[in-house]
Amino acid sequence: MALDAEAVMKELRSTYTSGKTRTFEWRVSQLKALIKITTHHEKDIVEALRSDLNKPEYEAFVHEIVGISSECKFVLKELRKWMKPEKVKTTMTTFPSSAEIVSEPLGVVLVISTWNYPFYLSLNPVIGAIAAGNAVVLKPSEVAPATSSLLSKLLSQYMDTSAVKVFEGGVPETTILLDRKWDKIFYTGSGKVGRVILAAAAKHLTPVVLELGGKSPAVVDSNINLKVAVRRIISGKWGSNSGQTCVSPDYIITTKAFSSQLVDALKDELEKFYGKDPMQSNDFSSIINSHHFDRLTKLLDDEKVSGKVVFGGQRDKTNLKIAPTAILDAPDDSLIMNEEIFGPLLPILTVDKIEDSIGRINSKEKPLAAYLFTNDKKLEEEFIKNVSAGGMAINDTVLHLAVNSLPFGGVGESGYGAYHGKFSFDAFSHKKAVLHRTFAGDIDARYPPYNPRKLQVIKALLSGNILSIIRALFGW
CATH class of the missing domain: 3.40.605.10 (Aldehyde Dehydrogenase; Chain A, domain 1)
Structure with a gap:
């Protein structure tokens, strides 16, 4: 109209x-x-x-x-x-x-x-x-x-x-x-x-x-049920609109020692979900239009991430599809680490100790969501305490949006209001604040002319001490 x-x-x-x-x-x-x-x-x-x-x-x-x-x-x-x-x-x-x-x-x-x-x-x-x-x-x-x-x-x-x-x-x-x-x-x-x-x-x-939006991180500890964790990461990243979701994991942080095991598990579960050629899967969404397709391929073709693709990378512009893709240790100054991805590309960053992930997240703008996969309760407590994000899920992704009793919204660059x-x-x-009074309880102390006794009454009222109020009112 x-x-x-x-x-x-x-x-x-x-x-x-x-x-x-x-x-x-x-x-x-x-x-x-x-x-x-x-x-x-x-x-x-x-x-x-x-x-x-x-x-x-x-x-x-x-x-x-x-x-x-x-x-x-x-x-x-x-x-x-x-x-x-x-x-x-x-x-x-x-x-x-x-x-x-x-x-x-x-x-x-x-x-x-x-x-x-x-x-x-x-x-x-x-x-x-x-x-x-x-x-x-x-x-x-x-x-x-x-x-x-x-x-x-x-x-x-x-x-x-x-x-x-x-x-x-x-x-x-x-x-x-x-x-x-x-x-x-x-x-x-x-x-x-x-x-x-x-x-x-x-x-x-x-x-x-x-x-x-923003770059929502997923921290993956080695102390986890790997199969369940990987399935939930895939569901939140590639099973949620092919990554075109504001709370999709934008990048993973894990340890160097655990990274190859994580990559292998992601590849295995992705094949179970979408087959050997995910580009042919009817369960995998397309990119919304050619503009966003070109934007995503630009991130993927950045020379700073060239050679770092550990699986995926296939693209089909005719059908606006890009395969689930992971990039290992994309440099901090690469395009993919400085723009919200909003698509099926997933950088995997590595740290020496999983605790180092918190500092790495906090070096960036506050994300709309943050995810942690661990069985370590101390790490969980530190993550919740020290990472600022619009919302969080522990040992899952995206699912916090389904809880009606939780607010959904961002913080800082990821938005405000919920x-x-x-x-x-x-x-x-x-x-709207509404105060109801009757005409009872009117005291002279609130009105001029002011004097020391009226000030004493007001101080007593503000103190909330009943005995002091009685003494001030009646001069005891």
Whole structure:
């Protein structure tokens, strides 16, 4: 649909001002509508994801469709509780009184999505925006056109279009949207575009959530169940959209002594998963487009990593496929170690002692995710304590995203703000402080003219000591 930003904002503001989106019943109806989309149009969603990413049906269902339906069901179960004011304690200074925190919607919000999980990453923030009682515009990624078109069609068919709208398009349309004043902007994508979003939001002092990326490390100790660890690394790296996932392991750190054993195990399990020629596997996703294919081959063809490929390296531009590839000890100044890979290439770095991995991670920008594989509890404690990352998983990869009670978000260069479950509701809510008092308990000490006795009363109240308060009030 053509983008008339002025008309869109006018209608959304009118709907929000009417109070309709604030009601529990409206929020529930829209969340149930999203569930209907996932159940009634599963085949359409799978086909759109296959068209955009050559995504296997299994990955489309498990990573995208189920993620939305389960999130909606979780929110529906908890929503009434989240909407209730939260009672909090008061102090002697305000006695007698009561206080509460009221969650209120922010207003009219904008969600700008990305292409690698174009169904899930478009609708998950929308769930939070609706649950919190906002009107919302979704801008899907034009890089996944089939899914973008399907989202526009289905949300227009199932949702309240006076409060939930989808606008397709590329940079010009996004620029038009960013020129408007929003009550919050939620962006998923690259740090480069994130800075553009932040600059546009600053003009209107609009709060933002930035879900970005970074180079997420996986530290692999020798004290592990090697087969299980390797299977989980492969699942998180190559089984998650061919590495085109913001929390995919971007590189591995292991010891020099263990590296050959790890490489052999990775090769063996990869063959079990994808066969001797993974390029022919129907279970292995394609690269999204020729631009990203060329970007990845540039990383692979860098002369600084030439000769360091220990398996993989095959590429097929016609079908936009690059085989699962590992590079051993890529130099720190190589392209692949200075850019987020976002694809099926996996550098494996080696250290003398596994404890040295922590310093190596901390020498880089804070990642969106960090993974550790070990049975050593002391190493686990040191890793959790000393590595800063958006989120972590111990002895697995990616799976922390599936826990609705955990926040998902970045830190530093990997973004800020968090969502999923209650954290999505909070991301699109304002926490309003409310103090309730009666006309009782009014004391002269708070009012001029001031004198030493009034100051003594105030000091006693601030101390919280009951005996001191009584003495000050009654002059004992």
